[in-house]
Amino acid sequence: MTDGTRVEWRPWGEAAFDEARRTGAPVLLALTATWCGECHEMDARTYGEPRIAANLNDGFVPVRVDVDRHPRVRERYNVGGFPATVFCTPSGERIASAGFLGPDGMRDVLDRVRERWDTSGAEAGRLPRALADDDPPRGPVTDRIEGHLAGQVEGAFDAEYGGWGDAPKFPLPRTVEFALKRDRSKARQTLDAVTRGLFDEDAGGFYRYARTRDWGDPDRAKLLADNAALVRAFAHAYCYTGEDAYRRPAERTVEYLIDALWNGSAFGGSQGPTEAESDTGPRTDLTAFADANALAVDALLTLSAYTDAERPREYARRTLSTLRSAFVADDGTVRHRADDGAPTLVLADQAWTVAAGVRATQVLGDEDALALARRVADRTVEGLFDDGSFRDGPAEGPGLLDRPFRPLDGNVEMADALLDLAALTGEDRYREVARDAVAAFAGAWDRLGVQVAGYGAVAARLLGDPLVIEVGTDPGSDLHRAALRVADHEKVVHPGAADPAPGSARVTVGDRSRTVETPAALAEAVAAVAGE
Numbered sequence: 326m327t328d329g330t331r332v333e334w335r336p337w338g339e340a341a342f343d344e345a346r347r348t349g350a351p352v353l354l355a356l357t358a359t360w361c362g363e364c365h366e367m368d369a370r371t372y373g374e375p376r377i378a379a380n381l382n383d384g385f386v387p388v389r390v391d392v393d394r395h396p397r398v399r400e401r402y403n404v405g406g407f408p409a410t411v412f413c414t415p416s417g418e419r420i421a422s423a424g425f426l427g428p429d430g431m432r433d434v435l436d437r438v439r440e441r442w443d444t445s446g447a448e449a450g451r452l453p454r455a456l457a458d459d460d461p462p463r464g465p466v467t468d469r470i471e472g473h474l475a476g477q478v479e480g481a482f483d484a485e486y487g488g489w490g491d492a493p494k495f496p497l498p499r500t501v502e503f504a505l506k507r508d509r510s511k512a513r514q515t516l517d518a519v520t521r522g523l524f525d526e527d528a529g530g531f532y533r534y535a536r537t538r539d540w541g542d543p544d545r546a547k548l549l550a551d552n553a554a555l556v557r558a559f560a561h562a563y564c565y566t567g568e569d570a571y572r573r574p575a576e577r578t579v580e581y582l583i584d585a586l587w588n589g590s591a592f593g594g595s596q597g598p599t600e601a602e603s604d605t606g607p608r609t610d611l612t613a614f615a616d617a618n619a620l621a622v623d624a625l626l627t628l629s630a631y632t633d634a635e636r637p638r639e640y641a642r643r644t645l646s647t648l649r650s651a652f653v654a655d656d657g658t659v660r661h662r663a664d665d666g667a668p669t670l671v672l673a674d675q676a677w678t679v680a681a682g683v684r685a686t687q688v689l690g691d692e693d694a695l696a697l698a699r700r701v702a703d704r705t706v707e708g709l710f711d712d713g714s715f716r717d718g719p720a721e722g723p724g725l726l727d728r729p730f731r732p733l734d735g736n737v738e739m740a741d742a743l744l745d746l747a748a749l750t751g752e753d754r755y756r757e758v759a760r761d762a763v764a765a766f767a768g769a770w771d772r773l774g775v776q777v778a779g780y781g782a783v784a785a786r787l788l789g790d791p792l793v794i795e796v797g798t799d800p801g802s803d804l805h806r807a808a809l810r811v812a813d814h815e816k817v818v819h820p821g822a823a824d825p826a827p828g829s830a831r832v833t834v835g836d837r838s839r840t841v842e843t844p845a846a847l848a849e850a851v852a853a854v855a856g857e
Contacts, residue, residue, distance in 0.1 A: 330368050331378030334389040337398060339723045345386040345415035351442050352417075353387045354402055354724075356409035359610040360546040360595035363425045364408040374428045380435055385412075393594050393614060394662065396671060397718050400732060401453065401725045412438045417724030418450025456728040461714055462768030466760060466784050470770045474781030475507050481775040482511050486539045487518030489775045493544075494535040496523060496551075498558035502814065503778035505561055516562055516571060519555070524574050529581030530596075531555050531574075545598035549586055550617040552578050557624040561814040564631045575628050579637045582621065585609065587640070591618050591647045591663075615652045615659050618644050619677035626688040630809040638688075645685055648678060649697060657704030672717045672732065675705040676739040683745040683817075688809065690800030690820040698746055705739065706758055714765035715739050733777055736762045741783045748791045748817040760787050786815060790835030792855060794847070795822035797829050804830050807844035811851050 334355075335341040345352045355372075357364040371377060381387045392399035392407060402411045404422040412420040412434075421438050423430070441449045478500065481489045488494045496519045504512035522540025523532045531552050532543040559575040562568075586593040586609070593611030625641035628634060651663040652674075659674040682698025685691045709715045715736050720729045740759035747755035763784050773780060792815070794808040800820040808818045808830060825831040831840045832850040839850040 330372035331375055331382075332372045332387050333382045334387055337388055337390045337395055337723070341386055341388045342415050342417065342723045348386070350384060350386050350415075351420060351438060352413050352415065352724075353381060353385045354390055354398075354409075354411040354413060355387065356390045356392050356399065356402055356407055356411065358392050358407050358595070359608050360548060360597035361407045362544075362546070362598050365597075365608075367408050367425055367427075371426055371428050371431050374431075377428060377431055377435070384435075384439060393610065393612070396616070396661065396673060397722075397726055397730075398724065400717060400730065401456065401728075410434070413724070414447045414450035416447065416450065417726075418447075418452055420449045420451075452725070452728070456725060456730055460712070461731050461733075461765040463713065463765050464768030464770065466764050466767050466787055468785070468788055470767060470773075470784040471781040471788075473770055474503065474773060474775070474778045477773070477775040478504050478508055478511060478778060483538065487511075487514040488540070489515075492536060492538045494522070494538060494540055496531070496534070496555060496558075497776060497778075498554040499777075499779035499782075500775055501558045502561055503782045505558075505565055505814065506782075509565065512562065513566070516559060520570070520574050524578075525581070528585070529577040530585070531578060547581075547585075547596045548617070549582065549592050549594050549614075550620055552582060553617060553621040553624040557620075557627050560624070560628040560631055564810065564814060565812050572632060576632070576634060576637075579625060579628065579634075579640070583636070583640055586611065588613060590651070591644050592621050613647070613663060615648065615661055615674040616671070616677045618648060618652075619674070619681040622648070622681035623677070623684045626684045627814075630688045630806075633806070641685070642689070645681060645691075645694065648681065649693075653678065653697065653701060657700040657702075658708070659701060670705070670708045670718055672705070672709055672715050672735040672739065675701055675709070676735060676742055679705070679742040679746060680738065683742060683749060686749055687745075687818045687820070688800075690805075692821075695749060698742070699750065702743060702746055702755065710758060710762070712765075713761045715762055731765070733766055733780060736765065737777070737779050737783050741779070741786070744783065744786050744791065745817055748793050749819055756787075759783070763787055782815070792816040792851070793833045794818045794851075795825060795831045795833070796820045797822055797825045797827045797831075803844055804828075804842075804847065807847050811848070813851075813855075 390398050410426055411422045501512045518540050522535045523543055530547045533546050534544050536542040556575045556578050559571045562571040585596055588611040591613035594614050595610045597608040599607045622641045622645050625637035629638035652660045654668050658668040659678050660668040661671050661674050679698045679702045682694045685694035714731045717730045717732050721727050740762045743755040743759040796805045796808050798804050805820045825840050829840050829842045832854045834854050837854050839854055841847050841850045
């Protein structure tokens with residue numbers, strides 16, 4: 326037994342599925358997270374009920390999965406939130422699934438699953454739709470993708486309360502970043518609403534989401550990945566507007582992350598809500614995960630680039646150092662956790678590490694970070710890119726892990742990082758891979774919603790020439806700092822470049838360029854070259 330329940334949990338792994346095959350029993354997957362309040366409630370109310378626990382122990386193989394530690398399992402078996410309660414065959418195919426179940430609900434589901442299993446056996450299982458067809462809907466990358474998603478940003482916007490859609494309300498930082506360049510008023514109204522509804526004025530940091538349309542009744546868990554993404558979005562808003570209404574929440578969130586989640590070498594993954602009966606404070610998971618820490622590096626460096634704040638820069642450097650030494654293998658494979666055994670390719674870990682490397686190159690002038698980004702990118706292309714898009718990991722492992730899965734969001738993140746890498750290195754091969762990855766989903770452009778507006782942003786980047794600013798001065802010079810502050814969050818800045826001449830900067834868009842020597846002239850050159 327674990328976590329105070331009476332259920333004899335097995336860990337996720339091949340052994341549990343082998344046991345299910347050997348005993349002829351279905352598998353129960355309980356997908357949980359440290360930060361998930363309802364997961365702990367279900368442990369106490371449902372899995373702690375003696376008859377339910379006995380039923381599960383006698384007739385099923387119960388497997389507990391921490392979704393932060395097993396992101397590929399999370400993507401295949403998530404049913405819309407956590408806890409997720411999934412019954413499956415010994416080969417991993419779903420028989421039935423639900424979210425939170427109280428004791429009565431669990432009894433009903435157990436009876437139905439047992440009846441279906443006794444009647445149909447392995448034939449009772451079904452593949453999720455995302456895994457049934459391994460071929461994404463390929464098509465040409467055209468401006469209709471950006472146009473369609475801009476229309477979604479317009480049509481799904483909640484003009485009364487800000488944000489997109491109805492309840493529950495999620496902050497959607499990638500969508501905010503898309504809107505900052507195309508419909509800034511909607512981006513600003515959303516960030517203002519997120520500040521009012523999700524920002525913790527007492528401790529700092531952002532809650533996960535709001536349960537009501539007007540951004541009320543927040544889920545009070547705080548995840549590193551969510552907070553890092555919001556720091557970056559707020560920092561970009563500050564770059565465009567210069568308003569402290571966006572700088573202040575970003576800086577206070579960085580302080581929260583340092584105070585609450587720093588484990589001495591990197592950031593922990595999450596902090597759950599404080600339970601009403603507890604006097605020990607919130608559950609905090611200080612386990613460092615590569616993807617979220619790489620995103621934190623990106624976010625903290627973005628904020629420091631716009632504000633000259635030293636503390637975000639310092640902790641970004643320290644986190645990047647830990648990623649290099651403890652997470653990234655010599656061949657460019659990124660461990661999801663530092664204590665993982667043999668590292669396994671996971672697309673999110675790889676993509677966000679590339680993004681962290683290219684951000685560090687631009688903000689810190691760290692050429693070692695550029696080499697890291699290139700090594701990780703090359704390993705990802707070698708190991709996960711086939712048939713024109715990226716898989717989320719190797720097609721191997723227990724359950725449904727042996728089924729190829731090509732996530733749109735993971736392909737977007739990797740393509741976006743590869744476009745920056747191409748601009749910094751001058752190697753078009755990275756841009757071509759990015760184009761293939763975006764084209765792999767372009768056949769479904771008209772079915773995409775506002776939640777994946779980032780796809781429209783990377784498609785637009787592929788159709789236009791990048792704004793590149795090469796700075797022939799050391800990092801931190803006035804000219805470099807001015808380049809970082811140019812109000813285009815998709816620009817690429819390369820400090821310490823061998824060309825142009827020392828003390829100058831060259832602004833390039835396609836075959837148009839100007840070379841300048843002062844920050845004032847730089848702003849004029851950007852306006853002129855981008856507008857030609």
